[in-house]
Amino acid sequence: MAGRRALWAGRIRQTVPMRQAFSHVREVRPEIVEGAHPVRSVLRLLGLHRWRMAGAVAAFAVKETPVWMLPVVTAQIIDIVVAGGPASSLWLWAGIALATLAQHYPNHVLYTKLFMGAVRSLGAGLRNALANRLQQLSIGFHTRANSSIVQTKVVRDVENVEVMLQQVTHPLLSATMVLIGAIVMTAIEVPQFLPVYALAIPLAVLLRAILMRRSRERNELFRREVEHFSARVGEMASLMPITRAHGLEHIATDRVAAGAEGVRTAGYRLDLLNGRFASLSWVTLQLLGVACLVLAAYFAISGLLPISPGQVVLLSSYFALLTTAATGLLMLLPIIARGTESVRSIAEVLQDPDIEHNAGRAVAARPSGAIALDAVTFRYPDADAPGDPPTSAPALDGLTLSIAPGETVAFVGPSGSGKSTLLNLVLGFVRPTDGRVLIDGVDASTLDLRAVRRHVSVVPQESVLFEGSIRDNITYGLGDVHDATVEQALRDANALDIVTALPEGWHTRVGERGARLSGGQRQRLSIARALVRDPSILLLDEATSALDSESEAVIADALSRLMRGRTTLVVAHRLSTIRSADRIVVLERGRIVEQGSHDELLAADGRYAQLHRVQAG
Structure with missing residues (x-):
């Protein structure tokens, strides 16, 4: 859970470029x-x-x-x-x-x-x-x-x-x-x-x-x-x-x-x-x-x-x-x-040395969406006492996986299996202890990840909204966005009817953390925010798990439009939401135990089939 909170908190921090200091304010070097x-x-x-x-x-x-x-x-x-x-x-x-x-x-x-x-x-x-x-x-x-x-x-x-x-x-x-x-x-x-x-x-x-x-x-x-x-x-x-x-x-x-x-x-x-x-x-x-x-x-x-x-x-x-x-x-x-x-x-x-180094690294063009994990192992730094040999199991253990441009890959598994850690690695919020993460065949450690993230969108389990208007939240960090683009994003997110019904339309203020909106409404705005960015890579982390069945169906329909033509990584506990994924990867203790389509995994009668039977109940 801490890893997931860090993922979305970090995503918001990284998407907004720092404002340039005013001319009369001198830069203070650390x-x-x-x-x-x-x-x-x-x-x-x-x-x-x-x-x-x-x-x-x-x-x-x-x-x-x-x-x-x-x-x-x-x-x-x-x-x-x-x-x-x-x-x-x-x-x-x-x-x-x-x-x-x-x-x-x-x-x-x-x-x-x-x-x-x-x-x-x-x-x-x-x-x-x-x-x-x-x-x-x-x-x-x-x-x-x-x-x-x-x-x-x-x-x-x-x-x-x-x-x-x-x-x-x-x-x-x-x-x-x-x-x-x-x-x-x-x-x-x-x-x-x-x-x-x-x-x-x-x-x-x-x-x-x-x-x-x-x-x-x-x-x-x-x-x-x-x-x-x-x-x-x-x-x-x-x-x-x-x-x-x-x-x-x-x-x-x-x-x-x-x-x-x-x-x-x-x-x-x-x-x-x-x-x-x-x-x-x-x-x-x-x-x-x-x-x-x-x-x-x-x-x-x-x-x-x-x-x-x-x-x-x-x-x-x-x-x-x-x-x-x-x-x-x-x-x-x-x-x-x-x-x-x-x-x-x-x-x-x-003076804290734990910074993300991007200066001087290659600035990649818009990625096609090809992602590869090459024998990736990741162990959280505080898992063991400093100076002691590692004793606890790594969050990811020698994981190798290739994802083609435009492919939708879903990750399932019990809590602690490494799903959120994997998304953190793809975003570059954490670096592999061993192995490499490749974006379009290039080692991510050699890239300016800020440039890569401009072509990545995230839809989390709990939408992150700030005190401001609906339009401000959707175009967060993008500067001047044409009204027609915003309107189309709202329409594709199944949120246009909600917005037009409000007295002030998309100028309506959402309250702190979106408190004036329901969970389903907040999630639709989160999808609209992702759509308006036209990303190459899309990350969905339990995007519908906190919603009721009716809202889930509406959100799922909006997500299907958002995922179209984009490389999509999905983390989900509800297996019913990932049946249409091109590939489903089952993780346990940081390792891939099986992968394939929904039908292939059911036919294999392995771990995925067991999880499916439990949920079908």
Whole structure:
């Protein structure tokens, strides 16, 4: 069943070409984002927008002039007051203050446009890179990965990186400008006091080192708990019909509550750590600020340094700005820790090596439909422990089979006999452990399978529809399709009457997963979707097994038109639906035990005849 789900989920992913990134969004290559070096990764991402960032830093440096200039103005005015004039100097310094304040607004707007433009483009680039990587990753990855966790990485983790840049960059640049301004002006006014400023930097670095050692572990634990909780919520939503039907609401609620408790506990421990650190940082740096004020006043009173009252205020103001900036940055360390942990989470997808390699391989023309399996063996990678010799039976074991163009071949056998695995191999979602799969006589491992799949259509047991109109679902991924083509596909799928009876016709929205349509209606739309693609190869996996007898007859009639002139591989449990197949292949434990037409197999009185008698009952 897992193999079948992977087959159809993968088919939908592979049929839709990735949209090209918008011109203002830079492509993010997977190798840029390294989980082991999240800070370096963020700097590389910002480097993709270096000119915007350079302009933003320049605008920020100008707009922040009042922060370090106003203490100078204040000091000068105090000294003018102490000296008793002249009053004309007051107007000069007032004009300087007014000019520095007036430029703040336009430069702040310019900084916001440049910086936030870069951050938002960076976020879009990360989401595009994740989407592109998810398209490249093998079906094996998507079978293992929980869709809710993947969604969390694309939505929440990228948002965390954006929030980190938004909330950290401004204070960081501000602290840098204050530090530069304070050092320059102090070097001009009271150079002997510069060593005191040096105390704030190592102290802030020491406090950061103390926190980061413990914060990384707790942030990772919190992220894992959130991902686990997202998986539980997704599971609850998908199991809702079963839960309600069996009166198991309390079980579902308890499972989600257990996940919520894990998030609460991990989050509380992280908050407690951040709270203790915040208080320790604030008290330490404020004590340092008070010490600076007292020291400057003592030097002025004692005459050890030639410091005027205005310069005492200047030094105290600068040190207060420095300690406030350092405290603000230290308060942002939890956000930095969360953002860098999200970078590691994003890297788990971007650096996952389990990708389907198609780049540089031959792009085949429209296939005739000839398919051959040459001594194919396939064993699922997780069937045995890593490093151990294989002990479990392979899903397919040395299977050899040739299918001619236009031939209809049905596969029957008990669950676990390898039917869905065989279809996965034909589509290239999994690769043979041994042997070869040939398309028109060419080894599929040498082909760009994306080009091959453009000429393949799949009709699954449960139709995969998305929230959108009927027409959108039928023409999914094809771009502009003529209305007459869509109408003919609906007619051949025995779905035109259904669509025309709807108030909005084929513009009617089907609801999430096609919830507004019946099973038979969804299946007819799935057949229309296959017809409109005019495939060379058709795969049918239990296409009628979930339907009632009346719907099955209608669907079977539509399928007969769909199969005409195409190479068709059919997986079916109901033997009544495959009597007209050119050939029926009986599988058991990954091997072919017999094959032939319906009449030939009944006459042979073998395994197929036994299955037929059981169903005829």
